[in-house]
Each structure stands twice: as C-alpha cells, then as structure tokens.
Amino acid sequence: MVPGMVALAAGLVLGLQLAWPWLRLAGAALGLAGLVWLVSQGAPALLVGAGDYARVSPGAGFWCLLVVLALLMADALSNLSPGPFTRAGLLAVVLALLALLLQSGVLSDLSIMQEYASRQDAFRDATLRHLGLAFGSLATAAAIGLPLGIVCHRRAGLRRALLPILSFMQTIPSLAMFGIMIPLLGWVGDAVPGAKAIGIAGIGFAPAFLALVLYSLLPVVANMIAGLQSTPPAAREAARGMGMTEWQRLIRVELPLGLPVILAGLRIVLVQNIGLAVIAGLIGGGGFGTFVFQGLNQTATDLILLGALPTVALALVSAIVMDILVELTRPIPEHTP
Amino acid sequence: MIEIEQITKLYDGLPAVDSVSMTVDTATITVIVGTSGSGKTTLLRMINRLVEPSSGEVRINGTPTGTLAKHVLRRRIGYAIQGHGLFPHYTVARNIAAVPELLGWPKEKINARVDELLDLFSMEPEQFRDRYPAELSGGQQQRVGVARALASRPDLLLMDEPFGALDPIIRARAQEDLRRIQQALGSTIMLVTHDMEEAMHLGDRVAVMDEGRLVQHGTPAEIVLRPATDFVAEMVGGVERPLRLLSLIPVSEIVEEGSAEGDALAADTSLRDALSTCLWSGRDAVPVVQDGVPMGRVTLDAIRAQAKGQR
Numbered sequence A: 001m002v003p004g005m006v007a008l009a010a011g012l013v014l015g016l017q018l019a020w021p022w023l024r025l026a027g028a029a030l031g032l033a034g035l036v037w038l039v040s041q042g043a044p045a046l047l048v049g050a051g052d053y054a055r056v057s058p059g060a061g062f063w064c065l066l067v068v069l070a071l072l073m074a075d076a077l078s079n080l081s082p083g084p085f086t087r088a089g090l091l092a093v094v095l096a097l098l099a100l101l102l103q104s105g106v107l108s109d110l111s112i113m114q115e116y117a118s119r120q121d122a123f124r125d126a127t128l129r130h131l132g133l134a135f136g137s138l139a140t141a142a143a144i145g146l147p148l149g150i151v152c153h154r155r156a157g158l159r160r161a162l163l164p165i166l167s168f169m170q171t172i173p174s175l176a177m178f179g180i181m182i183p184l185l186g187w188v189g190d191a192v193p194g195a196k197a198i199g200i201a202g203i204g205f206a207p208a209f210l211a212l213v214l215y216s217l218l219p220v221v222a223n224m225i226a227g228l229q230s231t232p233p234a235a236r237e238a239a240r241g242m243g244m245t246e247w248q249r250l251i252r253v254e255l256p257l258g259l260p261v262i263l264a265g266l267r268i269v270l271v272q273n274i275g276l277a278v279i280a281g282l283i284g285g286g287g288f289g290t291f292v293f294q295g296l297n298q299t300a301t302d303l304i305l306l307g308a309l310p311t312v313a314l315a316l317v318s319a320i321v322m323d324i325l326v327e328l329t330r331p332i333p334e335h336t337p
Numbered sequence B: 001m002i003e004i005e006q007i008t009k010l011y012d013g014l015p016a017v018d019s020v021s022m023t024v025d026t027a028t029i030t031v032i033v034g035t036s037g038s039g040k041t042t043l044l045r046m047i048n049r050l051v052e053p054s055s056g057e058v059r060i061n062g063t064p065t066g067t068l069a070k071h072v073l074r075r076r077i078g079y080a081i082q083g084h085g086l087f088p089h090y091t092v093a094r095n096i097a098a099v100p101e102l103l104g105w106p107k108e109k110i111n112a113r114v115d116e117l118l119d120l121f122s123m124e125p126e127q128f129r130d131r132y133p134a135e136l137s138g139g140q141q142q143r144v145g146v147a148r149a150l151a152s153r154p155d156l157l158l159m160d161e162p163f164g165a166l167d168p169i170i171r172a173r174a175q176e177d178l179r180r181i182q183q184a185l186g187s188t189i190m191l192v193t194h195d196m197e198e199a200m201h202l203g204d205r206v207a208v209m210d211e212g213r214l215v216q217h218g219t220p221a222e223i224v225l226r227p228a229t230d231f232v233a234e235m236v237g238g239v240e241r242p243l244r245l246l247s248l249i250p251v252s253e254i255v256e257e258g259s260a261e262g263d264a265l266a267a268d269t270s271l272r273d274a275l276s277t278c279l280w281s282g283r284d285a286v287p288v289v290q291d292g293v294p295m296g297r298v299t300l301d302a303i304r305a306q307a308k309g310q311r
C-alpha cells in the first residue's frame, strides 16, 4: 500500500506546482503509476477468501484521481507544446505502456478485465466492426464529400442549395437517424433484388454505416469548401493572371493552402463517428456499442465500461494522430520572425 | 503593338470602363493614371481577360485576345497584381519560378533566372531565396511580385501599382531598374498608378482616366503643356506644372556655350534639378559636363524660359 500512496502523493504535489511543466508531466506520470500500482495490489488483496464469484472494480475515488492526473498531464503537455514528432513519440510510449500493462496481467483481477477475459472473441469482433464502421464511413464520406466540396466551391448555386440540406441532416438526433434507417433500408432490402444478398437490411451493419456516412457529409463538404476558400483572394487572382488552369489552381494553390482546414474536417468526422458508432449497437450494427447496451440492459457497469473505455481511448488516439497530421500539413512553417 | 478598341465594362449597368480606345506601341511604357475607382485596374484586367469586356476588343500584334484560350494568353503576359498576391505557401524562389514552371522550363534555367531577378531587385539570393512571403517586408513582397511578373521575360507586362508600398528611395531605384530592364529587353509595359510623378517619370505615354473614360493620352510633356480637361490639369497639379515640365527636360537640351563657376552637373540631369542647384547655391549659371568632358553651361534665364509653357 505505502509505496503506491507515496507515489500518488508525490505525483500530486509535483503535478500541482505551476513553475515547471516538465516536472508537472513527470508528477502526473508518477501519480498514474502509483494509482495503477494501488489498483493492481488492492484487487487480489480484497479477493482473498472472497469466493469464486466475487468481483472487484475500482470505485469513484479511482476514477476521480484518474481524471485529475490525466488533466494534469494534458495541461503540462499543452504548456510544453511539443512538436508533432515529439507528440507522436509520446503517444507511442503511452500506448506501449498501456499495452504492456494490459498484457502483463497485473490488472487481471479487476472485474472489467474478467469481463474481457470471458468475451475475448466477441471483443475482437466488436473492435474490428467498430473500426470498420468509423473508418469505413469516414472513407466513404471523404470519397463523396471531397469531390462534392470542390464542385460546390466552384458553383455558388449548388453550394447554396446543398449546404442547408447537409446541415439539416446533421441536426437529426442520432437515435432518430438510426431509427429512420430501419424501415428505409428494410424496404430497400426487400424491394431491390439482390440487395439482401449483399447485407442490406433494416438492421445490422448497413443502416448503421449509412447513417454515419450521412452524418459525416456536412463536416467534410463544409470544411472542404472553407479550406478551398481560405486562399487569399489576391493569391487566387495572381494564379489566374499568370495563366494557371482551374486544375492547376486547385492542385498548386487552393488545396495545399486549405489542407489543414480540410483535414480538420476529417478529424471532426472521425472522432464523431467513433462515438456515434456506439449507437450502432442498438440496431445490431455491432461494435463496442454491443457491450454498452448489453451492460445497460443488465445494469452491469463493468460491461458498459468494456464498451465505453475502448471507444474513448480510440477517439482520443485518433484525435491526437489527426492533430499531428494537420500540423504536419500546414503549408507555411510557423517560425515567422 | 496593343490596340484597344472601344472597350467597355459594365457592372450592374454602370460603366467601370467606358468605351476606351488606345494604341500602345511595342517597347514603350504606357502609364495609366487616375483617381481611385476611375477604372484603371479594370482596364488593365481586360487586356489579359481577367475581366471580360462587355463590348469592344483588344488586339495584341493584330491577334484579337478573344481568339486565344485564356490561360495561353495569360502565360504570355506578365501580370503584377495590385498588392503583390504572392502564394503564401511558396518560398520566394518558387513564387518567382511559378510562370517558368507552368511553361515547362528546365530546372537549371529556372534557378538561374530566379537568382538573376533577385539580384536585379537588390535582394541577396542566398538570403531571400528560401524565405516565405510572410517573412518579408511589404516592400520586399512587392518587389518579389514584380520579379514574378518578369520571370518568363514576357513581351507584354501589365503592372498594377507595382511600387505602391515602397519608400521613396527604393521606389526611385525600382523605377530606374524597371526602365533599364524595359530598355534592355524591349518589353511593352502598361503600368497603373495614381502618382502623377511616377507617371511622368516612367511613361513614354501617359493615359489619364476619369470615371471610366480615357480623357487624355499623350507624352508627359503634352499632358503637362496642354491638359485636355480641368481634371487632367488638376491631376498634373496646378501650381506644380512648371516644375513637372522642367523635370521632363534634361539640361543637355538647353546647354549653351560659355563657362560658369562651381560644381558641374551631368548632361542628363533634369532642368528641375538644375534649377534647384542654382537656387540652393545662389548661382545664375551652372557648368554642364558629359562623361567628365565640359559641354558648356545652363543658365537660370534659359531654365525660366523653358518653364513658361503655354504663352
């Protein structure tokens, strides 16, 4: 008990001082290590002689401390504002440590890990399905939305007609959207010959996927347009004046200058879809949502967490990776004198 | 030769350029002056068809511009946009290289040309080549903008207030540079400004615009001596007209036999500067030399006679 408490206390003290962000980062890391150590020591100790069906899960105090330490770490990092490569390195280290921790079995006495152990195959399927839903819908939305954005950028009339429709789609509550998909795709599956054979039906993967794509179109198209229009008017005029064709202007000037905004749109969509894909569990779309809704039905908190925690982690990692990408594609270096 | 014929641009039924006709000779500089909003930029942009004329025609060496694809036409015409319009994500070198790249020049030729142009505009290539536009002063940005327009050695150059952001010293130097480049290459230049001084100094011909109309088109001396309208007279600057006139004439034109005391002036000094020298040093006559060889002298009386203008 004692070393963990000491580490936690020292971590909090170091983490709460304001002067040195590096020290704050180290403090937060130390605190987290202490916390994990306490949990890993506490669980088996509590289980001694408690019988086969006993479960241990961390209480509110653990989660509070976890949030506090994570916030400290995030704050220290934003103060340090590390470059994109440093951030990528830090992310890799954190992920490696997390993987090591989960592999090592020190946490295997926790109930959430036991839920995992009894559902390994289902968990793997859910992970693949979740990734498929989030990334697949992103790719599809990008394949439709990016060219659509280019056309809208050139044709003001189309832009004025299309954007309100996409905005409207965005305002449909997610449950309602998934609800609409059921009769709609159900009808398509029944009416169109062959549709059922390729998996189009009222429930399952197809309606969930379609709903996510529809949600994604607005951010993708809107950011594509905003990115392309962020070119300074004088630069666009100069490009026209020197005899660039429309394509050359797009490839050489408008796209590179708009890339950070365009990627920011994809980032929004990716993070949004990782979260929304949970709802897909409701209509049999699979993914981590399956565990969440099973857990809700059985009021099994650990099962809910088994679905929720990976979703949060996935969203966080995607956000960080996309931020790094956005920064790397910034067309003008930051260091202006 | 550029022939502009009855060219008009209407915006919402109102003319921004109102049936302008003029002819620009090859290898000359024509300066378009006028107040803000008089249609100078619009006129210039109708030549490379960034603005489509509502009516009228432009011919370059006899070919109507309407018969060429726009991008082909524009690649032949250098265009320095009002307010530089550099690409923020390109370095100085890539900005200058933009048109040669479009034309598919080989890499070595482009690099050599970039350095040559940077040198020409007094910007050390080593120091400036790899900077981004945001890392330049306003005047440097403008010079890069002009260098970019010159890069492919176009026969025709359109420049919209290219020296607007330069301080008087750099501006004078840039004007000299432009003159020199133009004479060396024999390019045809149409340049927009609202600075009459610059127009007088640079222009072989000056075109004065007022509310979309071309009110006078002639040599600087004609504009000063016989302004076609009150507006032109005002542009030339009422009380300054004699001085403007003197600034157009070199001392070599009125040099006479005889000698004078004090420091000598070069033969290509303007009468305005000669007058200034006389007044400042309290002399009635100043010696004139050409390439170090005495030519004679110029007297205050002779200068005064030149300044009289219309009798």
Ligand SMILES: Nc1ncnc2c1ncn2[C@@H]1O[C@H](COP(=O)(O)OP(=O)(O)OP(=O)(O)O)[C@@H](O)[C@H]1O
Pocket: B011, B016, B034, B035, B036, B037, B038, B039, B040, B041, B042, B043, B082, B194
């Ligand atoms: N795209 C446009 N739509 C409507 N009106 C325009 C447009 N472009 C120019 N105008 C109008 O045409 C007139 C001439 O504009 P222009 O830009 O040619 O003036 P300018 O002489 O270049 O002025 P400045 O010295 O301020 O640059 C102005 O009254 C302007 O408001």
Ligand SMILES: [Mg+2]
Pocket: B040, B041, B042, B082, B160
């Ligand atoms: Mg203008």
